[in-house]
Structures are given as C-alpha cells and as structure tokens.
Amino acid sequence: MIEVRNLSKSYGDFRAVDDVSFVCQPGRVTGFLGPNGAGKSTAMRMITGLTRPSSGSATIGGAHYADIPNPATQVGVLLDASAQHGGRTGREVLTIGARAMGLPGSRVDEMLALVGLTPKEAKRRVRNYSLGMRQRLGIAHALLGDPKVLILDEPANGLDPAGIHWMRQLLREYANRGGTVMLSSHLLHEIQIIADDLIVIGHGRIVASGTKDELLRTAGTRVRAHDRAALLQALKSAGLEATEASDAITSPATPEQVGLAAAAAGVPLLELREADGAGLEAMFLQLTADDQRDLISSEGAQA
Structure with a gap:
C-alpha cells in the first residue's frame, strides 16, 4: 500500500x-x-x-x-x-x-x-x-x-x-x-x-x-443544440463549465442544471443526458481545464 x-x-x-x-x-x-x-x-x-x-x-x-x-x-x-x-x-x-x-x-x-x-x-x-x-x-x-x-x-x-x-x-x-x-x-x-x-x-x-466507475458515472452531462454558440453562452451565463466535443457539449454540471440554463436562455435542445459514456478523456479535460495550455477556444479558432 x-x-x-x-x-x-x-x-x-x-x-x-x-x-x-x-x-x-x-x-x-x-x-x-x-x-x-x-x-x-x-x-x-x-x-x-x-x-x-x-x-x-x-x-x-x-x-x-x-x-x-x-x-x-x-x-x-x-x-x-x-x-x-x-x-x-x-x-x-x-x-x-x-x-x-x-x-x-x-x-x-x-x-x-x-x-x-x-x-x-x-x-x-x-x-x-x-x-x-x-x-x-x-x-x-x-x-x-x-x-x-x-x-x-x-x-x-x-x-x-x-x-x-x-x-x-x-x-x-x-x-x-x-x-x-x-x-x-x-x-x-x-x-x-x-x-x-x-x-x-x-x-x-x-x-x-x-x-x-464512480468518477466516470459522475462525468457530468452531454448536451446538443442546433445553435451551439447560444448554448455555450447560456451555460456560461449560468456559471456552468462547458467543453466542446466533436458533436456535442459536455459539462460537469448535472442534466437538470444544464437543462434549466438552456431553458432560461430559450435555447432548444436536441439531446440532454448524463455523460456516462463520455469516457475518461472528457472527465480529465473538465477536471483540469484551468491547467491546460493547449485548449483552443471557439473564439480563438475563429480569429
């Protein structure tokens, strides 16, 4: 030990x-x-x-x-x-x-x-x-x-x-x-x-x-919307962390918190569920977001 x-x-x-x-x-x-x-x-x-x-x-x-x-x-x-x-x-x-x-x-x-x-x-x-x-x-x-x-x-x-x-x-x-x-x-x-x-x-x-198993079960929420930028802004305005994946957004927040933030901003959702299938990479990036030097923001990618 x-x-x-x-x-x-x-x-x-x-x-x-x-x-x-x-x-x-x-x-x-x-x-x-x-x-x-x-x-x-x-x-x-x-x-x-x-x-x-x-x-x-x-x-x-x-x-x-x-x-x-x-x-x-x-x-x-x-x-x-x-x-x-x-x-x-x-x-x-x-x-x-x-x-x-x-x-x-x-x-x-x-x-x-x-x-x-x-x-x-x-x-x-x-x-x-x-x-x-x-x-x-x-x-x-x-x-x-x-x-x-x-x-x-x-x-x-x-x-x-x-x-x-x-x-x-x-x-x-x-x-x-x-x-x-x-x-x-x-x-x-x-x-x-x-x-x-x-x-x-x-x-x-x-x-x-x-x-x-415990950590991956609590990996947060997976959410999709037609207007991804609006969804990101809605989560940010609600004080929730969010990470862009290939076809969705993941957040360490609960599905209820994410859904309420999207509803408050009037953003229709295509998908909202626990991110139990997001895997270790998504959990790792969420937990260490403040320590990453290679993350590219959506604004930076468009510049």
Whole structure:
C-alpha cells in the first residue's frame, strides 16, 4: 500500500505539489493523471525518496522508502527509462541490479523472457535500444526483485500497440496477485482500460479521486443544440463549465442544471443526458481545464 499524507513541495515561491493526500491499495491499479507540470512526477519522486518533501509524508507499506531494507525487493520503480547507462548491455543492467539485491543470476533470464527481450537484444548496448526496448528493460528492472509495489511513470511511452497490450496484461496480472500499482500515463484510453482507481492532479492539488466507475458515472452531462454558440453562452451565463466535443457539449454540471440554463436562455435542445459514456478523456479535460495550455477556444479558432 502507498499512503500519501498532506504532501507538499515548494521551489522558492513555486508550489509544485500542494497538500496532497491519497492511498493506492493492494490488488488494484491506480491511475495517476494530470497535465504536464501538474505535479505528478514531483509527487512520485517524493514517494520514492528522490525528492525531499517540504512537508507531509509518503510511506510504502507503512515505511518511508529510504527506511525500507533492500527497497528494490519491495518497491519496483520506473520513472525514466532513458536514465539507464547507455554503455552497458541490457543483460549487464539487470545483472548489476540482481547482484545489488542479492538475487540469483537466473532471475535476469526470467525477466528478459518476461519482457520479451531476446538473447541477441540483451547483448546490445542500451544506447542502441529504441525507446520501446528501454521501456521493456526498465520494467524488467522494476520487477527484478519481485516487489509488492510498482510505481511507474509513463511506462507505455515508446511501446507499439502490441507492446502496450502486453504491458496492460502484465500489470493486470500483477495486481490480481495482490500487488499495488501506481501508474502515471498520458495515454488516457489505456488508463481507462486498466485502472481500478483514479487520482487526478492539477496545479499541484488533487482535483478528483475515487474508483474509475464512480468518477466516470459522475462525468457530468452531454448536451446538443442546433445553435451551439447560444448554448455555450447560456451555460456560461449560468456559471456552468462547458467543453466542446466533436458533436456535442459536455459539462460537469448535472442534466437538470444544464437543462434549466438552456431553458432560461430559450435555447432548444436536441439531446440532454448524463455523460456516462463520455469516457475518461472528457472527465480529465473538465477536471483540469484551468491547467491546460493547449485548449483552443471557439473564439480563438475563429480569429
């Protein structure tokens, strides 16, 4: 189990992580989501002892990472697949890790087979690996000590579709055996498929947390009208948030709130229903709207 309590990190006047609290449970995959710069990586670095918190605490199995004996046998970590020594072979990277953990050499062969790196690939220098191969090697290293907890930052980055499918099955089976998985990724579709629980962070603060089913059930409202601009203005005038989708508008407000706002403005509606089918992407964009740098307003698009 991972327990984070009132965790904060400041760099001068900048608050990268601001009073964050959450729990990642055994037997479950927890998706840790947020836009670039939201504080995800800083939080994960504090959990794994790489960054000292300004305040608060983060424990794994009841202990701080630095206090865990032979921690790699308890916690598997992959925060940056490109941080591996480029001059070593893949086999050498895992062999050094196995020796440091006191593991037999046979464990190296087991992990190479598990992540699909062939004997020929294992003899190549890491500098000559593709990003996807480095990810596989990083996952092998994280699993080397047969840990109870996995903390992975963007592990699917660089993997092809078959590799993503393989990783999804690997993490699902790991959690089903009782392991705790904390997974950060920008591939929202993959998170929606694999995650049991979700934590969404924006501007260094938790903006939503709960089971995936709970959060997606409360994803808000889907609404359509012939006059989309008038509908957007009606929702804005009523103080309701709204996001334009391909053929509709979604809002974190309830259908009743949206319907009353449209009626008050005299905007006829073509569709009004709960956005339970909107999916994780719509929920993510709604919850982190104030933290997005790439959203284009309808006015800006027309300029």
